[in-house]
Structure formats: C-alpha cells, structure tokens
Amino acid sequence: MLENTLPLLEITKLKKYFPMKHKLFSKKRSFLQAVDGIDLRIERGETVGLVGESGCGKTTAGRTVIRLYDPTQGKILFDGKDIAGLSQKQMLPFRRKMQMIFQDPYASLDPRFLVKDIVSEGMVPSLSRGEKLEKVKFLLSKVGLNSEHANRFPHEFSGGQRQRIGIARALAVEPEFIVCDEPISALDVSIQAQVVNMLQDLQHDFGLTYLFIAHDISMVKYISNRIAVMYLGKIVEIAPSDEVYTHPLHPYSQALLSAVPIPDPGEAQKAMRIVLEGDVPSPIDVPEGCRFRTRCSHAMDVCARQTPELKEVESGHYVACFLTDEDTHPR
Amino acid sequence: MQKLLQVKELRTSFFTYAGEVKAVRGVDFDVHRGEAVGFVGESGCGKSVTMLSVMDILDDVGKIVGGSILFEGVELTALSEKKMQAIRGNQISMIFQDPMTSLNPVYTVGNQMVEHQVRHSKIARSEARRRAIDMLELVGLPQPEERIRQYPHEFSGGMRQRAMIAMALVTGPKLLIADEPTTALDVTIQAQILEVMKDVRKELNTSIILITHDLGVVASLCDRVNVMYGGKIVESAQAMELYRHPGHPYTVGLLQSVPNPAKKSKERLVPIEGQPPDLLKPPEGCPFAPRCPHTMRICQQKMPPAFPSGEGHSVACWLPLKQKEEAHDA
Numbered sequence: 001m002l003e004n005t006l007p008l009l010e011i012t013k014l015k016k017y018f019p020m021k022h023k024l025f026s027k028k029r030s031f032l033q034a035v036d037g038i039d040l041r042i043e044r045g046e047t048v049g050l051v052g053e054s055g056c057g058k059t060t061a062g063r064t065v066i067r068l069y070d071p072t073q074g075k076i077l078f079d080g081k082d083i084a085g086l087s088q089k090q091m092l093p094f095r096r097k098m099q100m101i102f103q104d105p106y107a108s109l110d111p112r113f114l115v116k117d118i119v120s121e122g123m124v125p126s127l128s129r130g131e132k133l134e135k136v137k138f139l140l141s142k143v144g145l146n147s148e149h150a151n152r153f154p155h156e157f158s159g160g161q162r163q164r165i166g167i168a169r170a171l172a173v174e175p176e177f178i179v180c181d182e183p184i185s186a187l188d189v190s191i192q193a194q195v196v197n198m199l200q201d202l203q204h205d206f207g208l209t210y211l212f213i214a215h216d217i218s219m220v221k222y223i224s225n226r227i228a229v230m231y232l233g234k235i236v237e238i239a240p241s242d243e244v245y246t247h248p249l250h251p252y253s254q255a256l257l258s259a260v261p262i263p264d265p266g267e268a269q270k271a272m273r274i275v276l277e278g279d280v281p282s283p284i285d286v287p288e289g290c291r292f293r294t295r296c297s298h299a300m301d302v303c304a305r306q307t308p309e310l311k312e313v314e315s316g317h318y319v320a321c322f323l324t325d326e327d328t329h330p331r
Numbered sequence: 332m333q334k335l336l337q338v339k340e341l342r343t344s345f346f347t348y349a350g351e352v353k354a355v356r357g358v359d360f361d362v363h364r365g366e367a368v369g370f371v372g373e374s375g376c377g378k379s380v381t382m383l384s385v386m387d388i389l390d391d392v393g394k395i396v397g398g399s400i401l402f403e404g405v406e407l408t409a410l411s412e413k414k415m416q417a418i419r420g421n422q423i424s425m426i427f428q429d430p431m432t433s434l435n436p437v438y439t440v441g442n443q444m445v446e447h448q449v450r451h452s453k454i455a456r457s458e459a460r461r462r463a464i465d466m467l468e469l470v471g472l473p474q475p476e477e478r479i480r481q482y483p484h485e486f487s488g489g490m491r492q493r494a495m496i497a498m499a500l501v502t503g504p505k506l507l508i509a510d511e512p513t514t515a516l517d518v519t520i521q522a523q524i525l526e527v528m529k530d531v532r533k534e535l536n537t538s539i540i541l542i543t544h545d546l547g548v549v550a551s552l553c554d555r556v557n558v559m560y561g562g563k564i565v566e567s568a569q570a571m572e573l574y575r576h577p578g579h580p581y582t583v584g585l586l587q588s589v590p591n592p593a594k595k596s597k598e599r600l601v602p603i604e605g606q607p608p609d610l611l612k613p614p615e616g617c618p619f620a621p622r623c624p625h626t627m628r629i630c631q632q633k634m635p636p637a638f639p640s641g642e643g644h645s646v647a648c649w650l651p652l653k654q655k656e657e658a659h660d661a
Contacts, residue, residue, distance in 0.1 A: 053517040158606055188373040189544055193588035193602035215517060218547075222590035222600065259522035261547025263589055265570045275526055276519045278473075279487045 006080045008177060008209050009042040009065065014074035014084075016057075016064045020284060032284050034060040036233035037074070039310060042177075047203065047210040049224030049241065051217050051256070053280055057233040058213045062179040065211065066098040067091055078177075096122070099170035103182035105162035109154040115140075115165055116150040122173045139168040142205070144198060160191035164198070171206065179211045184219065196223055217260050221245050226316075229253045232291040233283055235310060239317040249319045252292045290322070298323055334401075335505060335538050336362040336385070341398035343377075343384045352610050354380040356562035357398070359637075362506065367532060367539040369553035369570070371546060371585070373607055377562040378542045382508050386425055387415050403505070421451040424499035428511040430491035434483040441479030444498050451502050466497040469534065470527045489520035496527060500535065507531075508540045513548060525551055546589060550574060555643070558582050561608045561618025567637070568644040578646035581619045617649070625650050 017031040034057045042048050050058045063069045065076060067083060076084045083094055102108040109118055119139060120132040127135070137147040143164040154162055163183060170178055180199065184192040196219065202208060214220050220227060220241070227244045229237045229252065237250040248254045255274040262271060276295050281287055287294050293303040302322050310320040343355040355377045362368050370378040383389050385400055387407065400407040402423065407415065427433050435443055444463035448454055454462075460479070467475035470493040483491060492512060499507055509528070513521040529552060532539055543549055549556055549570065556573045558566040558581065566579040577583045584603040605622040608614055614621070620630040629649050637645040 053519060160606070188607075189546075189585060190373060190588050190603035193600040194604070197600055197602055217518065218590045256519060259518040261518075261521070261525075261545060261551050263546040263550055263586065263591060264574050265550040266574075267550075273522055273526075275522055279489060279520075 007041045007077075008044045008046075008079060009040075009211075010075075010077040011038065011040050011065060012075045012077075013037045013039065014061070014064060014076065015072045016060050016069055017072045030284055033233050033286055034283060035064060036286070038230075038233075038235045040228060040235065040238070042209060042211060044176075044209055045203070045207055046226065047212055047224045049220035049227040050211060050213045050230060051215060051220050051227060052230035053215065053256075055232075055280055055283065056230045057283070058230050059181055061230070062100070062181050062211055062213050066100060066177075066179055067094075068100070096173040097175055098177045098179070099173065099175040100179045100181060101163075101166050101170050101183045104186055105159050105166055106186075108166055109162055111154055113154075114150070115152055115154070118154070118165060119150075119168045119172050122169065124173075135172070136168075139171055142171070142202065143168045144194075158191075160187050160194060163187060163195055167195075167198070167202070171202065174206075175208070177209045177211070179213065181213045182215070183212075185214060185216060192219065199223065217257060229256065232280060232286060234291060234320065235318075236292065236320050237318065238310070239314075243314075243317055249313065249317070249324050250292075250321045251296050251298050251323070290320075333364045334361050335364050335366075335403065337399075337401040338381075338385065339399045339401075341381065341384060341400065342396045343380050343389065343393060344396050345393045347392055350611050353613050354393075354562055354610055355384065356610075356613060358559075358562075358564055360557055360564060360567065362538050362540060364505070365532070365536045365538055366555065367541060367553045369549035369556040370540065370542045370559060371544065371549055371556060372559035373544060375607055375610070376559040377610075378559045379510055381559075382425065382510060382540065382542060386419055386423060386508065388419070388425075417451070420447065420499075420504075421502045422504055423506045423508065424502070424504040425508040425510065426492075426495045426499050426512050428514050430488065430495045430515075431483065433495055434491060436483055439480055439482055440486070440494050440498075444479070444501055447498060448501055463497070463501055466501045467494065469531065470494075470497045470500075471523070471530075472497070488516055489523060492516060492520075492524055493527060496524075496531065500531060500537065503535070504537065506538045506540065508542070510542045511544070512541070514543070514545070521548070528552060546574075546585060558585070561613065562610055563618060563634070563647065564637070565619065565647045566645070568641075572641065572644050576641070576644075578640050578644065579619075579648050580623045580625055580650070584622075617647075 014035060015037050016035040017033050020030045020032055038061060052058050064071050071084050074084060075082050078094060116133060116136045119136045123132055136150050140147060140149055145164055184195050187195060203210060212220060212223055224241045226238060227241045228235050231252050237253045244253060248257055255276045258272060258274045278295050281294055289305055290303040290308050293299040300322060308320045308322050308325060310318045311325060312318050313324045338358060338360050341355055341358045345352040345354055358381055372378045384395050395408055441460060441463055445456055445459040448459040449456060464475045464479060467478060472478055472490060472493050486494060513524050531537060541553055553570050556568060556570050557564045560581050566582050577586055587601040588603060590600060603622050608618045616631045616633050617635055620626045627649060635647045635649045637647045640646045
C-alpha cells in the first residue's frame with residue numbers, strides 16, 4: 001500500500017460563532033466568537049495538544065472539527081476532502097472515522113444501558129450479536145477492563161473505569177481520529193497516569209491520531225508531539241511540545257507556562273512567574289487588533305491597529321505576535 | 332514556633348444507610364503559628380472531612396467519634412455550639428473550592444463582608460466597611476470601593492475567590508483553612524490566587540492549611556506536607572524533604588504519576604494500579620497494601636504506626652527505610 005502523505009486533518013480559517021439572544025428593540029445582532037479563524041494541520045499518527053484557559057474556545061474548536069457543531073466559515077479537510085459543508089447524510093461515512101472522548105465520565109454514559117450496549121451501539125449493523133459481543137470483550141480487554149464488566153451498568157464503576165468505557169465506545173467504530181476533550185481532568189492524579197498511558201498504548205496499537213484538549217499543560221506536554229496554544233478564539237502559537245515548553249515565543253504562552261505549578265519546591269522557588277493581570281475579555285466583545293493586548297506587558301501601538309497573523313518564525317514553530325514578526329518588528 | 336492547632340487521634344465517621352463510613356481513621360497533626368501546611372491526597376482520602384471536623388461543620392450523618400482537637404489549648408470537640416460560633420469564622424476561617432456557592436447571590440459583596448464582621452465583634456458598620464475595602468485591596472481586587480457595591484455574579488471566578496479570601500481574613504483569624512481553593516480556576520488565575528495567599532501570610536502572619544490534590548500547588552506554598560490515604564496520614568515531612576526523599580510508596584507513586592514539565596526526556600509515567608480502598612469496609616492493615624508494589628504479609632494484617640525517618644519526617648510504612656531505597660534504585 002502506498003504511504004498516504006496527506007495530513008489527516010487540515011483546517012483553514014475555521015470559524016464558529018454562536019448567535020446571542022436578541023436584546024429587545026435592538027437591531028444589532030451580536031455573536032459569541034468562540035472560534036475565530038484557526039488554521040491547524042494534524043498529521044497521521046500524531047498527537048496535537050490544544051491548550052488554553054476556560055472559555056478560549058478549545059472545546060468548541062474540537063467539536064467543530066468533527067462536525068458536532070456546524071462551522072460558521074472555513075474549511076475542514078479530512079483525508080483531503082472538505083467536510084465543512086457536507087449534509088448530515090453525506091457526513092455519515094466520515095462520522096465513523098472520527099470519535100470523541102468526553103471530560104465527564106459520569107455524564108457521558110447512559111445510566112440505563114449496559115456496558116455492552118453502550119460499547120456496541122455504534123458498531124456496523126452487519127455484525128451478528130455474537131460477533132458484536134466478541135468485539136466488545138476484545139475492546140474491554142484493550143482498555144484494561146475484563147469481559148464480566150460487559151453486563152454491568154455504568155453506576156457500578158469508578159470514574160477512571162467509566163472513562164475506560166468511554167474510550168472503548170470510541171474505539172468500537174475503528175476510528176482514525178479521536179478528539180480527547182479533557183479526558184483526564186475529572187480523574188484523580190494516580191488514575192490520570194493510568195488513562196494517559198493507556199491512550200498512548202492504544203494510539204500505538206490502532207494507529208490513532210489524537211487532538212488532545214486540556215488545560216493541564218504538563219500532561220499535554222507529556223502526551224503531545226505538538227502543542228497549539230489558544231487565546232480567545234485564536235491560535236497564538238503552534239510548535240513541537242518541547243519547543244513550546246522550553247522556548248515559548250508568544251507573551252501569552254510564556255505567561256501560561258510560567259503559571260504551571262512545578263511539583264518540586266526547589267524548582268518552584270527558582271521559577272520566575274509571570275502573573276497576568278486581569279481576566280480574559282468577553283468573546284462577545286473582543287478587543288480590536290491582537291486579542292491579548294489588553295493583558296500583554298509588551299503591547300505596542302500596532303497591536304491595537306492590526307491583528308497579527310500566525311507566521312512561521314522557526315522551522316515548525318508558528319507564532320501570531322508582532323514581537324516576532326520580522327516585517328513589523330525586525331530582530 | 333508555638334503550636335496553634337493540635338489534632339490527636341481524630342476519628343470521623345458518616346452513618347449512612349449502607350453502614351458506617353470511616354472517613355477519618357485516627358489522624359494526628361500540628362499546625363504552628365505562621366506555618367503553611369499542605370494536605371495532599373486523592374478524593375475520598377479524608378482530607379476535607381478532617382478539616383470539616385476541625386470547623387465542626389460536618390453534615391447531619393457525620394460525627395466525630397474520637398480524638399481531640401486543641402486550638403490554642405482549647406478543646407474544640409467539647410465546646411458548645413454557641414462557643415464554637417465565636418471561633419468559627421473569627422479565629423479559624425475556611426474557604427472552599429467553588430466561590431460561587433460560598434457567596435450569597437442576593438447580597439452585595441460589601442454587605443456580606445460587613446455583616447460577617449458585625450456579627451463577630453462590636454464594630455461600627457462604617458469601620459467594618461473601611462476594613463473590608465482594605466482587605467479587598469490586600470488581595471488585589473482592583474477598585475475595591477466600587478467592587479464592594481457589586482453582587483457576586485458581577486465578579487469573575489478569580490475575583491470571587493479573592494473576595495472569599497478577603498472575607499475569610501477580614502476578622503483577623505489565626506488560621507485559614509483553604510479547601511482546594513484553586514481547583515476550579517485556570518492556571519493563570521491559580522497563580523494569581525497563590526500569590527495572594529503568599530502575600531497574606533507574609534502581611535498578617537496567618538497560619539494556612541491548604542488542601543489539594545495538586546502536588547505542584549503544595550510545592551509553591553507550603554512549609555510542611557501531610558500525605559493522606561484511606562483516612563490516615565501516611566507521610567508527613569518538610570516540603571523539600573518530601574519531594575526529594577519521599578518515604579511512603581504511595582507518595583513515591585503520586586510523584587511518579589505526574590509528568591514533571593521541567594524534565595525534557597519523556598519517561599513513561601508510572602501509574603498507581605488499582606483503586607483507592609472502600610471506607611465502608613476499611614482494610615485491617617495498611618490501606619495502601621492492595622496497590623503497593625512492595626507489599627508484605629504484615630501490611631495486610633496490621634496498620635503501621637508513623638515511624639520517624641529523619642528530622643520532622645515520619646512515614647507510616649512497615650518497609651524499612653534502607654530496603655525501600657534499594658527498591659527505588661532497582
């Protein structure tokens with residue numbers, strides 16, 4: 001078989017706006033600009049981490065990419081085919097290639113279904129009942145549960161085990177691409193490592209590609225090949241994960257990383273912390289120009305006038321900031 | 332340093348339909364004046380229940396079944412509710428994970444802060460208001476004069492937690508108990524709140540008990556750390572000592588299961604296999620034995636006492652220290 005060199009997923013200028021409620025007598029329609037023009041390529045077998053504060057649009061981005069939300073604008077090339085404008089029916093063959101793992105393992109499993117029904121629901125109808133059950137057992141063993149668990153209800157499991165069931169359900173349709181939306185943030189520390197290790201093993205065994213959304217940057221750095229940092233609906237920096245960590249270029253990435261607590265008192269005292277003032281502005285009424293300028297300590301005049309574009313400043317390292325932009329701010 | 336709080340052999344249970352849940356099973360610890368002590372452990376390990384017992388705010392089915400809590404030499408478990416009210420919120424304050432549910436949505440922030448002071452001491456409302464503004468300024472809330480007239484819903488998550496800290500500190504308590512104060516917040520806001528707590532400690536010399544599951548948060552604030560598991564303290568040490576020379580296999584496991592972002596190499600994480608114990612039927616021996624890689628026969632039969640292991644460091648584990656070090660190196 002020929003090696004497929006197309007990126008598995010390529011999104012360009014993707015936007016997702018949510019209309020806000022009409023104010024009485026108001027003619028102006030306002031929109032919540034959750035995702036406002038992002039570009040991202042994800043190669044086959046890669047894990048891309050998407051980090052940012054709550055409300056920055058990372059979950060909306062993940063959901064729009066797999067068409068759980070209809071995009072407002074932009075292209076989503078999956079395997080080279082644009083799926084952004086497809087109808088629900090045309091989407092069907094793509095649906096089984098992309099799956100999602102959710103944050104809350106308590107809310108994402110139907111309490112009235114047995115585990116075997118939850119896992120087998122998405123499987124192709126051509127399989128017989130026996131074949132489905134075999135497959136359920138195989139998947140459960142893959143996620144570290146055993147076949148007896150198939151005949152139990154979700155409430156009989158702990159949070160970590162439920163997350164494993166959610167992962168088995170996602171794998172049941174043999175997907176190529178999985179959006180993991182904060183899959184470990186609801187779990188205890190010692191259980192988080194179990195699930196992350198398992199996700200890595202599954203990626204290796206099934207050749208999966210992940211978009212890993214989380215706010216825990218040390219975990220994202222650990223699991224991802226590349227990290228994209230989002231702020232208020234835009235990607236401000238993309239780079240290989242070690243590069244983002246050791247050598248962040250965007251002032252927001254720098255602040256975000258310096259805020260991560262280090263589990264070592266010696267290192268923690270040495271670390272320079274950039275404490276950001278204030279809060280994230282509202283995504284309904286975003287600042288003109290660079291969105292981060294209201295909290296940025298390097299803000300210049302140009303930041304208010306123009307929006308910085310995402311540009312490659314070093315090989316594989318993209319930044320959207322005038323500080324690193326050769327044209328406006330030669331180094 | 333003087334001992335401010337001394338907890339001995341504390342036992343707390345919840346009497347539920349399913350039976351007695353032994354949430355705290357004999358906990359000993361001290362807090363000195365001006366000290367910041369961290370409590371680390373997974374959900375259900377008893378760290379919050381221990382502090383709720385200290386404050387005497389357990390819900391109906393919860394009861395302290397044994398032990399003593401001495402605060403400045405006064406036995407809190409023997410106090411009447413009325414006397415306890417003079418201490419709670421005045422001498423010992425507590426802040427919680429979710430600032431929205433701790434603030435009353437129908438009163439302004441200022442109103443709540445003034446009410447709180449007037450209740451605890453004979454103070455004029457105007458004076459209480461002035462103090463509230465000073466305290467909000469100390470915790471870094473911008474424009475406190477205007478903010479004090481606003482309602483909690485007009486505040487962002489980080490600002491609400493600042494307001495909660497200000498409210499907890501406005502009566503000048505000697506001890507502040509913070510139960511996962513930053514868990515609901517973003518890392519950038521978490522960094523702000525931790526800075527506030529450091530400043531507060533320096534300015535007011537308040538002792539702090541910080542409950543968290545995040546080893547990174549503890550490292551940045553606390554002098555001493557108690558690690559809890561299955562309703563017991565399994566290890567207690569100075570923060571630096573705990574991170575450098577962890578003695579209990581559970582502590583070692585916790586430290587290994589979080590990636591250290593400062594390290595460049597991608598060592599595979601070492602998770603702790605299995606699940607935490609069910610405290611309806613607590614194990615007879617060490618609660619960690621079923622998940623412990625070094626478990627021995629005695630671990631299943633008898634709970635190890637806290638063995639001293641170096642200065643101010645105690646570990647509740649049967650495994651002799653030397654052997655443990657060999658096991659780590661292997």
